[in-house]
Amino acid sequence: MKHSKTLLKTLALSAALAGAAGAFSQTPAAVQVRDAWVRQSVPGQSGTGAFMKLTAPAGARLVGVSTPAAGVAEVHEMKMDGDTMRMRAVPGLDLPAGKTVELKPGGYHLMLMDLKQPLAKGASVPVTLRFEDAKGQSSTLELKLPVGAPAGGAAAPAHNHKH
Incomplete structure (x- = not known):
């Protein structure tokens, strides 16, 4: 027995x-996330941004984002076009092997639109990131991002953007 x-x-x-x-x-391979946060919003504001540093040890591509806090969530790029700041959705963002890619105000970021409610400083927002590796294999990473810039973080003011 x-x-x-x-x-x-x-x-x-x-x-x-x-x-x-x-x-x-x-x-x-897992993508590492550091210094992640969401910009707080005010009543009547329909969108905000999420920011973080992503490092993929074996390389990957950020191909999507979702959150129950917003009707639409996209990977965006912000850049100057002459003297006008423009923002647009991008189909994906390459994460070269071992290199940190920063999603930050004024550059690449996650755009959360059609917010279900204002996002107050100190709250947290569930966010799911979708990745693909070089072989096309998909993976997801579920996060809870704090609302409000981290201490010493660069909380650039919100801008009016042309899509």
Whole structure:
């Protein structure tokens, strides 16, 4: 009886390890997120931005974002066009292997539009990032981002943007 219990435990552990190894080999390398935050909004404001630093050890591409806090969430680029600041959605953002890509005010960022309610400083916002690796394998990363710039963070003022 003791031998059969040991055998069952060994088989169960082997099956669990085999399953874990299979799942691990199919999952793209994890993208690291640092210094993430969402700009607070005020009543009547329909959109805001989310910012962070992303590092993909093996390289990846940020291909989408979603949040229950907004009707629309997109990866955006902001840049100067002559003397006008323009913002537009981009289909994806490359994350070169081992290099940190910063999503920041005035550059690439996540745009949260059609906000369901104002986002107050100190609250948190659930955000799901979608990535693809070089082989086209998809992965997601679920985050809870604090509302309000981190201490010492660059909280650039909101601008009126042309889409």
